[in-house]
Amino acid sequence: MKYKELIKNQETRIKLLGLLDFLPDRLMIHLQYFIKMGKKLNLKSPKRFNEKIQWYKLYYRDPLMTKCADKYSVREYVSAKGYDSILIPLYGLYSRGEEINFQSLPKKFVLKTTNGSHTNIICKDKEKLDKNKTIMTLNQWVKKRTAKLGREWAYYNIEPKIICEMLLEDNDNEFEGINDYKFVCINGKAEIVWIDIDRYEDHKRNFYDLEWKYLNIKSDVQNYNGVIKKPNKLQEMKEIAEDLAEDFPQVRVDLYLINDKIYFGELTFYLLSGYEKFYPDYFDYQLGEKFILPEKIK
Template sequence: MEKLIKFLIEKRILSFKFISSLRYALKFRKWPDFKEPRTINEKLLWLEFHTDTSQWTECSDKNLVRKYIKDKGLEDILTKQYGVYYDVDDIKFNKLPSSFVLKTNNGYGTVLLIKDKTTVNELELKAKLKQWLKEPFGYKTGEPHYTRIKPCIVIEEMLVADPSISSSLVDYKFWCLNGKVEMCFVCTDRDIAHHSATFCAYTLPDWTRREDWMSPKFKSEGNIPKPSKLQDMMRYAEILSTDFPLVRVDFYEVKEKVYFGEMTFTSNGGRMAYFTEEVLLEMGGRLDISNIKHGS
């Protein structure tokens, strides 16, 4: 089925809305309700297909979003950027530091953590990057705002995780509805190669773990310590979410310094199953779209 969906999207035989709805139906065994959307999944899909999402494209672009961050006065939370390349052959590895992060500006999972560049086969690496740039991200998932991003390779500094807490950087994902932070969805022990991670949710600002918010498949044990810069991250998230009815803003904290991760408007393509149905409905109820102007 996935291959068929990919084929139909690439050939433009079906609309994005139909493909997105089909994927939703395959996940939840029902079609999304666009006339009276109720859950957060349905409302984010409604926003995708009934409003102007041109700014979503800018802020979903892992390179262009940096301008948005700077314009909001938050340049200090950006990681160091070593280069942006639309042609992989332009990358000069001999001029890069010994460790860095390679990623596409438009995809999911297209990330490489280079801990020691002397161990990397440059030809093989460039071949992988060229393949990534050819992938039509957004078509297969039914997310048209991603398809408007011009693909490139972004090279940034590598942030180091605290192994006592997580094998990967702790990813603090702040859900913002109508410009206000509602909760923090935390991702730890991420395995990029196998697309796996551990998830949990916390109330704000008290940082109470709410395992009951998670669906059975995503329940986990353990507790993530309250980040020292939680109040700063909450403030940054609300500054960055001001222009949008719905957005998830992600941060990292390394040695008590906050770093911007990314902004996401259609989490899991509008097919989130991390939360229970009750939580999805509650989040949807808190998102007011009644006065939003139709833009597309």
């Protein structure tokens, strides 16, 4: 069902989902899966990776996941693993936009909420930044709790805050912005890596195995048809990803490689919210076969 064609405005879709907050998670997940995937959800004996992500939302509720889904508190987890050096420098933590002292910030920075997705403000010149609009936008994001939209339990109990980080820039990158390396880890082992490029211009995504062999997999983002060279620290990034993933049955570890230095991005527990149509379809089963579901934690 092409629901995005029926309701094209994202804000409208979010509002409609908000009206269904009263529905129990299990019922809502069944409903969303049918609408987005066009098929019934099998929770009793899930085979597809997407199905197992839905099971994961409902039946594996480890408090450590909430800590690590929080973009601020995850820093403590990464540090405890011995990876202080890959944390993006932090300029500030705030409860509301009005607390930000823009005068004390450098010329360039990034503002983001600790519980959101796509809630980032990239500032390349603070003298040109509309500070009042920025404060208003951040406050709106802090008030907006979107975790229940996809019934992603790990985000339910995050206290929304605002963080300010150093802006990562890669002037030598052949693509726009910075490359985002995403390691899909299952039972502590990296299985595949995908790279997102041209994130804010003409977003593209390619999938690779752990030796950087191209996988002919498509998702909701178009593929890049050219050659993307193998990162020279791929093995080190893989080892870091697996260290950070070892406490979880399934997690995606996002890393950046800029000027030969690795930076930590985030940990994501519900890969594409479990509503991603892979092409070819058998990839959903292949990845699902690797994801051995744990004992329930409720």
